[in-house]
Amino acid sequence: MVVEVRDLVIRYGDLVAVDGVSFSARAGAVTVILGPNGAGKTSTVEHLEGFRPAAAGRSRILGMDPVLDHRHLVRRVGIMLQEGGIQPAIRPREVLRQYAGFFDDPLDVDELLDSVGLAHRSTTTVRRLSGGERQRLSLALALVGRPEVVLLDEPTAGIDLEGRELIRSTLSDLRREGTGVLVTTHDLDEAERIADHVVVVDGGRVVAEGSLGELTGERSTTLWFRCHDPVDLEALGAALGAPARTVGSGTHVVDGPADPQQIARLGAWLAEQGLTATEIRAGGSRLEDVYRDLTGGGNDRSAS
């Protein structure tokens, strides 16, 4: 494991931002910390970056203490702050050369600019770059020292589709090269696309951890359907021999085995009632459903 966090607690005065978080991240994989704003994601990452001391708990990056061994880790860990960190008056090529100069064997600056799609903007001042271009420059800064671990705080927040795809493909390259990648996001779609391993946090605690398959598979004994007309859940439950409930507007769940017979019975019952289901799904629920269940996030898919 390249990152290991055990029972981490981070406090700001009386406020407990992180309340006993444990998880780990391995090399050659993308680990996503997913959660709504205020869940403690940034505090956790900034602790790993060496900026926030822990009130309790133990964490290790590459076997070292993120705060005490900070000066050793800065050579081996690449970071991307949630925002800022770059002079508005500087140019992408200049700031990359500056950071390249801090390492013994940095990446080639021009190749790196090209790989994050900024070759044509290399001499434009940062203040004139778009939000997405700044994020990509910030990602390039994280990578210039050939890190073994990268910590990225909301790398795709507020950036355009093209920029997102570029960041995703860069993360895939890093995974393939064996780098450990830890990413925070509040964006479910993003997590679903990039994660090998997901840590769902809410209110400073881990509410679920696992691979996408594990997280969504845990709910495979459930039958989900969407129907926008009123549904008599009691009658449905009686007909199917399993309790039925509503989990969101127009989204209903039948607990119990989600086998083909049960799906057929649900279809038949709906037809009998003259109802149309827009979607019926057995098991394999989307991360979105799991996330809503776990965080009680309702319809707020990307609280920002």
Place this chain on the structure above:
Amino acid sequence: MSAWASQLRTEVALASRQGEQLLVSLGIPLLVLVFFSLVDVVPVPTERAVDYVAPATLALAVMSTSMVSLGIGTGFERQYGVLKRLGASPLGTGRWVAAKTTLVVLTEVVQLAVLTGVAFALGWRPPMAGWLPALAGLALGTLAFAGIGLLIAGTLPGLVTLAVTNGLYLVLLLTGGMIVPVDELPGPMAAVSRVLPAAPLVEITTGSLTPDASVAPWAWITLTLWAAAAPLAAVRWFRWE
């Protein structure tokens, strides 16, 4: 290239690109030097205005660079998160301080060369023996003013740093003997001024670089105290983000 050199190259590139920095570090001291040497409005203790104004301007140049330029530049870097981001790089605090110090010293060397050259053209002929104490005073002044600039930059937001540093600059410019000798100020104002770092620095440069003049001992004591206390205070209270 070493990390220090890489940081210094960036610092120099950014500093030379900012017009307002050049205005403060070279434009204003040059203007003060030329104007008050040629226009005889200041009640200077020397026979010719340039003999007082030239060494006073050297003190002004040091205050401009080490307090105003350094303070404002660092204040905005802190506000933009640049210092935080650098904190997660292998640069390290020591080499960051070394790069900033080198930038300040390089700027001051250019300022002193230009101002001394212009003052010579205006007829200034300082005693050679005065340069050693004058440069020692300028070095102490640099420490004192850099400490003050970094203390402000490290504790207040960027725009407030801009306002406070510029305000302080103007107050010290007017009351620190940099144009009008402190002896010409009303008694209580002069007393306060002598406790601040500008007046002792001007006392040292003018006292050393004017023929038949000398430096009052209080100036060395006050300036040395500032040169020790201000950087210590900056180290104690500076916050990186």
